[in-house]
Amino acid sequence: MQIAVVSLFPEMFDAVTAYGVTGRAVKLGLVRVSHSNPRDFTVDKHRTVDDRPYGGGPGMLMKIDPLRQAIAAAKEQVRAQARVVYLSPQGQRFDHRKAVEMAQEEALILVAGRYEGVDERLIETEVDEELSIGDYVLSGGELAAMVVIDAVTRQLPGVLGHGASAEEDSYVNGLLDCPHYTRPEAFAGRVVPDVLLSGDHEKIRRWRLKQALGRTYERRPDLLQGRVMTPEEQELLAD
Ligand code: SAM
Numbered sequence: 001m002q003i004a005v006v007s008l009f010p011e012m013f014d015a016v017t018a019y020g021v022t023g024r025a026v027k028l029g030l031v032r033v034s035h036s037n038p039r040d041f042t043v044d045k046h047r048t049v050d051d052r053p054y055g056g057g058p059g060m061l062m063k064i065d066p067l068r069q070a071i072a073a074a075k076e077q078v079r080a081q082a083r084v085v086y087l088s089p090q091g092q093r094f095d096h097r098k099a100v101e102m103a104q105e106e107a108l109i110l111v112a113g114r115y116e117g118v119d120e121r122l123i124e125t126e127v128d129e130e131l132s133i134g135d136y137v138l139s140g141g142e143l144a145a146m147v148v149i150d151a152v153t154r155q156l157p158g159v160l161g162h163g164a165s166a167e168e169d170s171y172v173n174g175l176l177d178c179p180h181y182t183r184p185e186a187f188a189g190r191v192v193p194d195v196l197l198s199g200d201h202e203k204i205r206r207w208r209l210k211q212a213l214g215r216t217y218e219r220r221p222d223l224l225q226g227r228v229m230t231p232e233e234q235e236l237l238a239d
Contacts (some may be wrong), residue, residue, distance in 0.1 A: 005074070006110065022154075030157075064119050
């Protein structure tokens with residue numbers, strides 16, 4: 001997958017392209033992340049990327065033309081019919097389902113806003129979709145774009161070494177993940193549940209599923225609404 005990021009601060013994206021699971025995906029060539037910086041498309045000697053809003057008021061907006069040209073350059077970088085996504089607190093909420101859906105795309109363009117945002121006409125003409133990572137306001141779209149890159153990259157085939165661990169991640173099957181334990185067997189007066197030491201893989205699988213169901217019921221009952229339970233899940237929940 002190719003992802004072109006439109007941002008005034010491309011160096012911030014090292015956080016996802018150089019480290020951990022996503023860094024490895026970049027190294028393996030499973031995802032390519034390129035940058036397009038509106039500042040490179042300015043023509044004045046101060047390389048101005050912001051402008052005053054019509055109607056007055058506090059704050060600045062991103063200057064239209066450098067941003068428009070940066071989006072055009074991003075399209076050339078990915079050389080594919082790419083969905084242009086503007087990260088915005090006013091967008092549709094980004095979640096696991098959205099990450100899975102976006103992972104099917106050949107290419108994506110992620111536009112990170114700064115200042116008080118972007119001219120509405122640019123959104124109307126250049127953007128296919130607005131996405132929010134939550135009901136709060138960040139100072140810029142870069143962190144939001146990195147959240148999208150990380151969550152989408154995890155869904156690409158070959159990125160997560162151990163397939164089963166991804167299948168058990170929270171939200172993957174519409175449930176929260178079960179609790180996990182590592183050594184030592186006793187810690188802070190608490191011991192690892194016996195079943196995990198039993199070596200009985202079927203028992204362990206059922207225990208984990210029951211824990212995941214119980215946790216979801218307690219913490220996120222909304223996830224269970226409308227969920228079609230398997231006979232085994234019904235039995236475990238009733239138990
Ligand atoms: N005035 C805008 C509003 O209230 O809708 C907020 C602008 S914010 C200070 C600057 C940039 O941060 C936005 O253009 C957007 O790209 C990004 N941003 C802020 N909060 C976000 C969120 N919750 N999800 C995604 N992007 C966000």
